Amino acid sequence: MDKPRTDEDQQLVARTQSGDAGAFDQLVVKYTPRLYGLVYNMTSNHEDTNDLLQDVFSKAYKAIRGFRGKSSFYTWIHSIAVNMTLNFLKKRGRRFQLSLDDVDASIQNDKEFLELTATSSPVREADLSELQRRLNEAMMKLSDEHRAVVTMFHIQGMPHAEISKILRVSEGTVRSRLFYANRQLQNYLDEFRKNPVA
Amino acid sequence: MNEFDDNEIATLLRLKRHEQPPPGYFENFLHEFHRRQRDELLRQPLWRICLERTHNFLFQLNVSSLTSYPAAVAAVLVCAAIISLKIYQGPEAATVAVQSRSVLSATANGEGQWTLSSPVATRVFSTQPLRKSSESAHTHSRGSGTPPRYVLDSVPVSYEATFKF
Numbered sequence: 428m429d430k431p432r433t434d435e436d437q438q439l440v441a442r443t444q445s446g447d448a449g450a451f452d453q454l455v456v457k458y459t460p461r462l463y464g465l466v467y468n469m470t471s472n473h474e475d476t477n478d479l480l481q482d483v484f485s486k487a488y489k490a491i492r493g494f495r496g497k498s499s500f501y502t503w504i505h506s507i508a509v510n511m512t513l514n515f516l517k518k519r520g521r522r523f524q525l526s527l528d529d530v531d532a533s534i535q536n537d538k539e540f541l542e543l544t545a546t547s548s549p550v551r552e553a554d555l556s557e558l559q560r561r562l563n564e565a566m567m568k569l570s571d572e573h574r575a576v577v578t579m580f581h582i583q584g585m586p587h588a589e590i591s592k593i594l595r596v597s598e599g600t601v602r603s604r605l606f607y608a609n610r611q612l613q614n615y616l617d618e619f620r621k622n623p624v625a
Numbered sequence: 626m627n628e629f630d631d632n633e634i635a636t637l638l639r640l641k642r643h644e645q646p647p648p649g650y651f652e653n654f655l656h657e658f659h660r661r662q663r664d665e666l667l668r669q670p671l672w673r674i675c676l677e678r679t680h681n682f683l684f685q686l687n688v689s690s691l692t693s694y695p696a697a698v699a700a701v702l703v704c705a706a707i708i709s710l711k712i713y714q715g716p717e718a719a720t721v722a723v724q725s726r727s728v729l730s731a732t733a734n735g736e737g738q739w740t741l742s743s744p745v746a747t748r749v750f751s752t753q754p755l756r757k758s759s760e761s762a763h764t765h766s767r768g769s770g771t772p773p774r775y776v777l778d779s780v781p782v783s784y785e786a787t788f789k790f
Contacts, residue, residue, distance in 0.1 A: 452655060459654050464642065473646060480654070481661055488662075537643065539636050559644075562637055581638035609631055616629045616637075 436500040443491050451491070454500070455484050461583070462508050468578040469512045469571070471563050479515055483508045498592065505593045509575055516571045558619075565615035573608040580605055 442450035462483065467476040487507055494503060566574055575594065579585045580601075591598045629637075666674070 455655055455658060456651075459651055463646065463651075467644070467646075468641060477646075477650075481658060484658055485662065485665070537640065539639060558637070559641075562641070577638065581635050582641050584639075609634060612634050612638075613629050613631075616634065 433499050466512050502592050561619045565612050576604040577608045
């Protein structure tokens with residue numbers, strides 16, 4: 428599964444390096460949805476995500492001649508996206524507004540969503556849109572580094588090893604950040620369950 | 626029982642995948658990317674565009690190793706060494722040239738050496754000899770056994786007319 432993706436990316440990268448701009452367009456089309464999810468869930472703002480994503484691909488295009496393939500293009504482009512987003516978040520600080528995307532209608536057919544709302548759980552009791560808002564607020568209370576790990580692991584479904592390569596930290600660090608972030612999220616959401624009006 | 630456990634939090638977070646940008650966003654993203662690239666290109670100074678194109682050209686010729694910084698530094702050092710050798714190989718000629726120039730400027734600084742009678746400032750050379758006749762003895766030594774030594778004047782003496790029309 429991973430091998431064909433890497434081979435195809437390598438070919439596109441080689442063609443881009445030899446001056447074929449169309450090959451880079453294919454990489455942009457291929458990685459935009461995935462990188463959008465990564466940056467969006469770290470910033471919780473659609474406009475910031477759009478600007479950042481444009482900058483990420485622009486930077487990647489300028490730097491691609493220097494890409495020697497020591498890591499996969501997938502890891503490389505994700506590293507650029509995460510680092511640029513973390514830098515942006517440091518500059519932005521706490522002065523920002525949530526600008527959330529709408530939940531796609533396809534969620535109604537999601538197996539996990541159906542299971543979650545069918546069982547006796549706090550999710551069932553809460554309004555879904557309100558829960559989404561609370562979850563995003565809870566996410567934004569995490570530190571930038573913890574949010575990055577949560578986004579990549581829980582939302583993007585990346586394995587620990589891939590996250591450690593992208594962030595250039597050990598797998599142990601990734602696991603400990605995840606553990607701490609889960610505890611934090613649990614505390615925030617429990618507060619919401621106990622006091623839903625607040 | 627009513628608390629969120631790890632699995633429920635993980636499931637809730639996975640459901641965030643369904644948060645999607647407005648319809649058509651991904652289709653327009655590439656056009657927007659091209660537009661921003663063009664804008665950026667127009668904002669760049671000319672020298673930078675030339676530098677990038679030269680770099681691209683060299684890269685396509687696969688001579689990137691020659692354009693590396695160590696090679697460039699080495700090339701500059703070699704050029705500097707060659708130029709400095711050329712300069713220091715002929716110090717005698719340079720000294721003579723400087724001396725003769727100083728003699729000329731010394732005579733030109735004298736009173737009445739320049740005239741404004743003509744729209745084009747012309748220099749009137751002094752009729753006085755640059756050295757006294759007694760100094761001509763320097764061309765040979767009297768009474769000593771050393772061979773005669775000839776010294777050339779810094780300003781050549783000519784009996785021909787200066788200008789011929």
